[in-house]
Amino acid sequence: MILFRAVLLDVAFLGGAAEHQIGFDIEATSEHPRNSKGAFVTLKSGRLRFLDTQFYGGAHDTSPARIVAVHPEDGGATWSRKPRVVVENLGHENVMSISLLRLHGGAIGLFYLAKNS
Numbered sequence: 693m694i695l696f697r698a699v700l701l702d703v704a705f706l707g708g709a710a711e712h713q714i715g716f717d718i719e720a721t722s723e724h725p726r727n728s729k730g731a732f733v734t735l736k737s738g739r740l741r742f743l744d745t746q747f748y749g750g751a752h753d754t755s756p757a758r759i760v761a762v763h764p765e766d767g768g769a770t771w772s773r774k775p776r777v778v779v780e781n782l783g784h785e786n787v788m789s790i791s792l793l794r795l796h797g798g799a800i801g802l803f804y805l806a807k808n809s
Contacts, residue, residue, distance in 0.1 A: 716762075716771040718744070726751035733792040733800055740764055742771070743778055743802070745788040757786035759804060784808040 718727040730744030740763060747757040760775035779787050783806035791803040 720751070724748055726755070726757075729789050731790045731792045733794070735800075736798065740768055743790050743792065745786070745790065746775060747786070753788075754785050754807070756781050757788055759787055759790060759802075778802070779804065782806050 720726060724746050726745075726747035728745050728747070730742055733741050733743070735741060741761050742763070743759055743761045745757045746760045747755050749756045758777055758781050759779040761778050762772045762775050764771045779802070781787055785807040787804050787806050789805040793801045793803070795801050
């Protein structure tokens with residue numbers, strides 16, 4: 693079984709020891725045998741979002757996958773269990789390898805790989 697674990701880090705200062713807590717685990721299922729390569733972002737409102745790659749139809753790097761998002765209602769203690777699709781599979785194989793970056797104007801850039809072969 694493939695398990696994907698999201699960990700929230702709290703670093704008090706640069707170079708300091710990081711304390712962490714497990715945010716949530718995403719268990720593999722027969723419908724979604726693999727979840728991987730996720731990224732956190734803090735919205736302007738202060739709410740968190742977590743985006744990850746949700747595989748379906750197999751657990752290999754060439755299996756179909758989409759990018760989904762989950763969010764907590766309480767700062768990270770409990771997370772939504774029904775992911776929302778952010779990017780459907782646009783590649784011939786899948787979409788994966790998510791990166792998020794807050795841009796100069798405040799918008800959040802979502803970067804990912806569309807795997808065609």
